[in-house]
Amino acid sequence: xxxxxxxxxxxxxxxxxVDAAYNLARWLTHNDHDAQDVAQEALVRALRYFGGFRGDSxxxxxxxxxxxxxxxxxxxNRPAENISLDDADDAWQDIAAPAIDEPQSLALRKADRLQIxxxxxxxxxxxxxxxxxxxxxxxxxxxxxxxxxxxxGTVMSRLARxxxxxxxxxxxxxxxxxxxxxxxxxxAGKRQ
Amino acid sequence: MKSKIxxxxxxxxxxxxxxxxxxxxxxxxxxxxxxxREQVEGLRQLRAAVREGADYHAAPAALRERxxxxxxxxxxxxxxxxxVATAAVQRxxxxxxxxxxxxxxxxLAVALNLSWLRSTQDQRVLDDVVASHVRSTLxxxxxxxxxxxxxxxxxxxxxxxxxxxPVNELPLxxxxxxxxxxxxxxxxxxxxxxxxxxxxxxxSFVWPTASKDSAVEFSQERGxxxxxxxxxxxxxxxxxxVNRDEFKSIVGAIQSGDGDR
Numbered sequence: 001x002x003x004x005x006x007x008x009x010x011x012x013x014x015x016x017x018v019d020a021a022y023n024l025a026r027w028l029t030h031n032d033h034d035a036q037d038v039a040q041e042a043l044v045r046a047l048r049y050f051g052g053f054r055g056d057s058x059x060x061x062x063x064x065x066x067x068x069x070x071x072x073x074x075x076x077n078r079p080a081e082n083i084s085l086d087d088a089d090d091a092w093q094d095i096a097a098p099a100i101d102e103p104q105s106l107a108l109r110k111a112d113r114l115q116i117x118x119x120x121x122x123x124x125x126x127x128x129x130x131x132x133x134x135x136x137x138x139x140x141x142x143x144x145x146x147x148x149x150x151x152x153g154t155v156m157s158r159l160a161r162x163x164x165x166x167x168x169x170x171x172x173x174x175x176x177x178x179x180x181x182x183x184x185x186x187x188a189g190k191r192q
Numbered sequence: 193m194k195s196k197i198x199x200x201x202x203x204x205x206x207x208x209x210x211x212x213x214x215x216x217x218x219x220x221x222x223x224x225x226x227x228x229r230e231q232v233e234g235l236r237q238l239r240a241a242v243r244e245g246a247d248y249h250a251a252p253a254a255l256r257e258r259x260x261x262x263x264x265x266x267x268x269x270x271x272x273x274x275x276v277a278t279a280a281v282q283r284x285x286x287x288x289x290x291x292x293x294x295x296x297x298x299x300l301a302v303a304l305n306l307s308w309l310r311s312t313q314d315q316r317v318l319d320d321v322v323a324s325h326v327r328s329t330l331x332x333x334x335x336x337x338x339x340x341x342x343x344x345x346x347x348x349x350x351x352x353x354x355x356x357x358p359v360n361e362l363p364l365x366x367x368x369x370x371x372x373x374x375x376x377x378x379x380x381x382x383x384x385x386x387x388x389x390x391x392x393x394x395x396s397f398v399w400p401t402a403s404k405d406s407a408v409e410f411s412q413e414r415g416x417x418x419x420x421x422x423x424x425x426x427x428x429x430x431x432x433x434v435n436r437d438e439f440k441s442i443v444g445a446i447q448s449g450d451g452d453r
Contacts, residue, residue: 011263018259022251036255043259116245134207135242141209156200163203167238 010050013058018043020059020137021066027132028070028125034077042069060143067129067147074125081125119169127162134159202228206235212326212414253293314420317429320377322413324384325395325431328373334393335371335386345372349383357383357398357426360449364441366390377429389442394432396446401427408443410436419443 021042026035042065055061074081120128126148133144145155204210205218222229328334337348346359352374361369370386375397382399401422408421417439419430430443 007263015259015263018251018256019248022255023249026249032249032252035249036252036258039251039255040258040262044262047262113245113247116242117247120242120246131242135239136246136248141204141207156204157196159207160196160200160203163235163238164199166242167234170238170241 006051007047010047013053014043014046014050014062017059017062021062023136024063024066024129024132025070027120027128027136028067029073029078030121034073038069038073039066041073042066045069057143059137060139060146063133063137063139064147064149115170119166122169123162123165127158127165130155130158131162131166202231202235206232206239208414215414216326317378318411318413318418318420321395321397321418321429321431322416324375324377324397325393325416328375328384328386328395329393334373336373338371340369340371342369345369345385348372349374353381353383355383355400355426357385358449359383359385360446362387362389362442362445362449364389364445367442367445387442389432389434389438392432392434392438394430394434394442397429397431398426400425403427408447410440410443421447423447 018039022035022039025038025042026032029035029038042062046062046065049065053061120131123131129148130144133139133147134141139147141152141155141159144159145152148155150158201210201214201218205215208215210218218228222232336352337345339345339348340361342359342361346356349359349372350356359372361367366389368388370388370393373384373386375382375384377397377399380399382397385396385398387394387396402425403422405424406422408419410417410419412418413431416431416433417436419428419439421428428446430439430446432439432442434442
């Protein structure tokens with residue numbers, strides 16, 4: 001029976017990517033409960049359409065469905081998240097042109113799990129998905145373009161911007177302790 | 193506008209997503225441009241921080257169970273009543289699967305770490321191999337000993353190296369044996385055998401290894417076909433820009449020659 005065959009193919013090709021499916025859903029919905037529901041719905045859809053899958057990357061195919069499901073969930077439940085993105089907007093310049101001479105390395109190394117997770121969670125959803133697909137799923141630009149249904153150039157611009165935002169978020173808080181450790185000579189003079 | 197494109201290019205460079213020519217050009221520029229170097233280094237650190245620091249949310253067991261239930265066709269289960277009756281006992285024993293899962297996680301963590309170490313090591317060698325191939329085709333230094341006769345090339349290589357690599361011509365149509373070269377990869381002097389297949393150059397690298405025999409692993413790196421295997425105490429890396437099918441037959445020919453000798 002071809003139905004049974006599809007089931008078995010699905011089990012061997014798509015099921016190994018349940019972690020990836022859940023991880024993407026978890027990062028896009030922000031919470032475990034909704035992520036499980038979205039991931040499950042996506043997997044059910046994937047199983048339904050699996051007969052037609054003839055591609056080479058089951059993971060990219062599955063993640064594309066997960067993303068679709070996430071977006072319709074976001075539209076219904078978090079309309080505020082679904083802001084439209086204009087890659088050509090002017091704000092880009094401010095974020096994309098970081099001061100090169102800033103000593104970013106020191107501040108970055110101190111960033112801990114909480115800060116990094118919070119920084120990713122705070123990214124607008126279109127940047128977050130690209131960053132998660134690239135850094136956590138280690139997908140190629142081509143796969144990301146396919147999953148997010150955007151041109152390769154848009155993958156590049158969103159990823160560059162996502163990283164720009166991450167760097168801003170991760171370097172800013174750490175500049176404060178650096179400032180605090182340097183005593184002002186004028187104050188020191190007054191105290192004596 | 194310019195800085196936007198430039199920033200994207202640097203990101204793509206750090207991700208290894210530029211085409212080879214641009215990748216090499218960027219490496220050249222980095223050598224002279226300190227600001228660019230710093231930007232690249234900053235991005236690499238950010239990438240490492242995110243990859244190490246960010247949570248990867250693996251699917252919870254509940255979701256996996258639900259999925260397994262979806263996929264397995266629904267079957268009536270006569271043992272259901274008995275299962276319900278012993279549920280209290282089972283609940284009492286629930287720590288067992290948990291302990292088992294902790295053990296599994298520990299084992300997986302170690303295995304993943306080991307495989308990760310191995311894969312970064314292999315990736316480094318792979319990068320070296322591809323870089324050496326590219327250098328050999330870009331410059332004029334393709335071979336040290338130009339001869340299509342393995343009786344000339346093998347002794348020459350043996351005299352320069354502390355091992356004697358297997359050397360053979362390939363019994364393939366359109367294949368020319370160009371000769372051999374001594375190169376330096378992965379911390380050893382290695383033998384590089386050079387073939388021309390049609391218009392394409394094939395570099396076949398050989399050096400001694402302590403690792404066990406392994407089957408051929410094919411992969412693609414920056415558009416080049418690569419193959420890697422170990423046999424009889426020698427590790428082999430083959431790299432070329434021919435198409436995949438042709439590459440497989442070349443690797444097959446190199447391997448069969450290796451087996452004979």
